[in-house]
Amino acid sequence: MSRDGDEMSATSAVGLVLARAPRLLGAEPFFMEFIAGIEERLAERGRSVLLHIVADHAAEVAAYRRWARQRLVDAVVLVNPTAEDSRPQVLHELGLPVVVAGDPDGDTPAVRRDDVGSVRAAVAHLAGLGHRRIARVSGPDTLRHTRTRTAALLAAAGPAGIDAVVLAGDYSAESGAALTARLLDSAAPPSAIIYDNDLMAVAGLNLAKELGLRIPRDLSLLAWDDSSLCRLASPPLTTMSLDVHRFGELVARSVLALLDGEPVRERWCPTETVVVRQTTAPPSTDLT
Amino acid sequence: MFAASWRSAMLGGAIGRRYRGAVSGPRANKAPHASSKAAVLDAIRAAGTISRVGLIDATGFTAPTISNLVRKLIDEGLVVETGHAESTGGKRRVLLQLNHAARYAVGVHLDHGVVTYVLTDLAGVVVARICRPGARAEEPSTVVSRIAAEIPTLIDSVGVDRARLVGVGLVFPGPLTGRGITGTVDAGAESESRQWRGFPLGAALEQTTALPVVVDNDATAAALGEHWAGGFGTASAAAALYLGSGIGAGLVINGITYRGPSGNAGELGHVCVQADGPRCWCGARGCVEAVAGPATVVAAARADPGLARAIGLSAGGGAAAVARDFAAIGRAARRGEGRALALCEESARYVAAAARTLANVMDLEVIVLTGPGFAVAGSVYLPVVRQELHAVFSRTAHPVDVRLSRSAATASAVGAAALVLESELVPLSRGLRVSESLGGELAPLTGSSG
Numbered sequence: 228m229s230r231d232g233d234e235m236s237a238t239s240a241v242g243l244v245l246a247r248a249p250r251l252l253g254a255e256p257f258f259m260e261f262i263a264g265i266e267e268r269l270a271e272r273g274r275s276v277l278l279h280i281v282a283d284h285a286a287e288v289a290a291y292r293r294w295a296r297q298r299l300v301d302a303v304v305l306v307n308p309t310a311e312d313s314r315p316q317v318l319h320e321l322g323l324p325v326v327v328a329g330d331p332d333g334d335t336p337a338v339r340r341d342d343v344g345s346v347r348a349a350v351a352h353l354a355g356l357g358h359r360r361i362a363r364v365s366g367p368d369t370l371r372h373t374r375t376r377t378a379a380l381l382a383a384a385g386p387a388g389i390d391a392v393v394l395a396g397d398y399s400a401e402s403g404a405a406l407t408a409r410l411l412d413s414a415a416p417p418s419a420i421i422y423d424n425d426l427m428a429v430a431g432l433n434l435a436k437e438l439g440l441r442i443p444r445d446l447s448l449l450a451w452d453d454s455s456l457c458r459l460a461s462p463p464l465t466t467m468s469l470d471v472h473r474f475g476e477l478v479a480r481s482v483l484a485l486l487d488g489e490p491v492r493e494r495w496c497p498t499e500t501v502v503v504r505q506t507t508a509p510p511s512t513d514l515t
Numbered sequence: 516m517f518a519a520s521w522r523s524a525m526l527g528g529a530i531g532r533r534y535r536g537a538v539s540g541p542r543a544n545k546a547p548h549a550s551s552k553a554a555v556l557d558a559i560r561a562a563g564t565i566s567r568v569g570l571i572d573a574t575g576f577t578a579p580t581i582s583n584l585v586r587k588l589i590d591e592g593l594v595v596e597t598g599h600a601e602s603t604g605g606k607r608r609v610l611l612q613l614n615h616a617a618r619y620a621v622g623v624h625l626d627h628g629v630v631t632y633v634l635t636d637l638a639g640v641v642v643a644r645i646c647r648p649g650a651r652a653e654e655p656s657t658v659v660s661r662i663a664a665e666i667p668t669l670i671d672s673v674g675v676d677r678a679r680l681v682g683v684g685l686v687f688p689g690p691l692t693g694r695g696i697t698g699t700v701d702a703g704a705e706s707e708s709r710q711w712r713g714f715p716l717g718a719a720l721e722q723t724t725a726l727p728v729v730v731d732n733d734a735t736a737a738a739l740g741e742h743w744a745g746g747f748g749t750a751s752a753a754a755a756l757y758l759g760s761g762i763g764a765g766l767v768i769n770g771i772t773y774r775g776p777s778g779n780a781g782e783l784g785h786v787c788v789q790a791d792g793p794r795c796w797c798g799a800r801g802c803v804e805a806v807a808g809p810a811t812v813v814a815a816a817r818a819d820p821g822l823a824r825a826i827g828l829s830a831g832g833g834a835a836a837v838a839r840d841f842a843a844i845g846r847a848a849r850r851g852e853g854r855a856l857a858l859c860e861e862s863a864r865y866v867a868a869a870a871r872t873l874a875n876v877m878d879l880e881v882i883v884l885t886g887p888g889f890a891v892a893g894s895v896y897l898p899v900v901r902q903e904l905h906a907v908f909s910r911t912a913h914p915v916d917v918r919l920s921r922s923a924a925t926a927s928a929v930g931a932a933a934l935v936l937e938s939e940l941v942p943l944s945r946g947l948r949v950s951e952s953l954g955g956e957l958a959p960l961t962g963s964s965g
């Protein structure tokens with residue numbers, strides 16, 4: 228880890244690989260704000276974020292091997308941890324320090340999001356309005372936080388007398404629209420739909436409007452990842468709001484502690500809150 | 516607020532020599548490229564995927580010509596066949612697309628207090644990005660060495676063969692003059708700027724890297740990047756409003772970036788919105804940048820101790836601190852913090868007025884808000900700008916569509932890479948001016964989804 232000062236000032240970077248399909252371009256605002264938060268803290272110590280965008284998992288692992296071999300980064304921020312994630316082990320073998328943004332694997336240093344608390348807040352908001360049939364269009368089921376949220380939703384729904392159904396999407400607008408259509412076409416359509424990101428929620432909103440539904444009177448929609456897309460939607464989407472910039476800052480603090488050889492305590496993002504806009508309301512009587 | 520510290524610095528490089536305007540859309544025959552091969556390559560780029568028959572329609576070239584040129588492009592590795600179009604009864608058409616990994620370009624945005632680097636593929640899609648501290652008080656030659664050293668590191672980090680790099684686009688705030696560039700690359704004291712006067716930054720970087728280097732101002736680059744990403748749709752008159760350390764705009768008219776005879780078109784920050792307003796650093800009064808630019812918003816927020824404390828504003832000087840604090844104000848406004856929101860909305864009213872002026876003068880169809888300022892505060896500004904333009908243009912021939920860029924945070928660096936891709940791979944014919952292209956038949960661009 229230790230490098231001389233000259234080398235440090237020339238190249239010292241923290242690596243972050245984003246593996247995503249090109250069509251998920253809409254993910255950019257979220258990640259750029261996250262990275263801006265990391266950069267703001269790292270810059271105080273003369274470090275930068277090296278962002279590398281790849282198409283798939285294999286390319287991501289290849290990047291880590293290359294970085295380790297050429298000593299191009301001092302540490303890695305790992306995003307989107309998956310259920311059986313091989314990446315922390317790979318990074319460990321390569322000798323690259325890692326901080327996980329999300330649920331960690333074993334004792335890997337991590338900055339966690341309170342997915343359980345956030346889902347409870349979302350369900351409480353909808354239940355408080357009187358919804359008893361709630362659907363969720365989730366992200367990919369391979370992601371840890373998708374599974375955590377699903378478990379939290381089912382755990383919160385039962386005791387509250389809520390029927391909950393989860394369909395797994397892939398964060399794209401296409402899947403948001405298609406799964407919303409399937410839900411609305413079912414025998415017992417939900418009166419409220421939760422989406423795991425902004426792109427799917429906006430697509431779901433547009434589809435519901437095309438079907439002639441009056442939002443929120445006929446159907447309530449709740450998005451995740453508050454973004455410009457949600458704020459500028461018509462009507463503006465009620466969302467779960469994470470302080471993404473703060474998330475990045477917390478990750479940077481953990482990275483700096485790791486590089487300083489200090490013990491890295493587990494950090495938690497503040498629990499997400501419901502930002503009430505104009506897509507959630509009590510269910511209309513003919514739908515409940 | 517920002518001194519014109521780099522004013523009259525001669526940062527000459529490839530302007531006028533290598534640099535020309537951009538062309539997109541399938542009307543490549545109407546867009547005078549330097550070669551028919553460039554026209555075909557640009558038509559493929561703009562379409563995303565397209566058949567040979569589609570290329571005949573798009574370029575106006577004959578079937579044998581298209582067949583020949585496509586074979587050459589495939590042999591050079593720039594274009595690949597990628598499956599078939601859906602059958603329409605006749606024989607199935609083979610689709611062509613750019614071979615994204617065939618070439619790469621580096622975009623460098625030398626901004627106040629920070630230098631952003633991106634590496635893009637042949638289609639202008641970002642593969643890697645890194646930010647480094649800005650020029651500050653360093654010697655120009657030191658800055659050139661630093662940039663030159665960063666480029667191979669960036670390429671190595673993604674494992675790309677250095678031979679595939681076509682060149683470097685280098686952009687910075689401030690207007691161009693003649694063959695050089697003036698402006699405020701770093702908001703330092705005037706004394707710091709003297710060493711930059713007359714320094715040929717583009718040429719020096721070209722010499723150090725042995726790569727083609729193209730220079731331009733950051734707002735124009737952002738507009739070209741937006742155009743390449745398809746963000747202007749089919750509009751024949753579009754603008755990118757750029758909110759960075761200052762306010763600027765880049766124009767894309769009929770598929771070509773319009774920079775005026777001296778490269779000074781789109782200096783939106785110095786549109787007057789208050790005849791008796793405060794004195795701007797440019798010497799005039801009431802410029803929108805002086806009345807409502809990021810530095811003015813930050814100064815107002817810092818003057819409110821309660822707000823400054825609540826949202827953690829720094830007391831630090833310098834452009835980097837202003838950028839950081841403007842972002843903090845924008846985030847607070849989005850959260851609904853009342854005083855931060857009021858400051859942003861006040862600023863937005865003046866920005867909207869300047870945007871209306873630009874839309875009126877240029878008969879704009881699309882305005883895209885971009886740059887780091889709008890990346891954070893865009894959702895606060897956008898409704899205000901939209902409303903201003905809707906109120907005025909609802910009576911006229913067409914509405915003005917106002918959108919947020921999808922790559923607002925790194926728009927200039929991405930556009931810088933597009934600049935060099937364009938000049939090296941799909942150049943326009945020598946000496947093209949937008950007035951010449953406007954002299955021809957005017958038809959809206961179609962299918963510009965590349």
Ligand SMILES: [Zn+2]
Nearest residue numbers: 785795797802
């Ligand atoms: Zn001015």
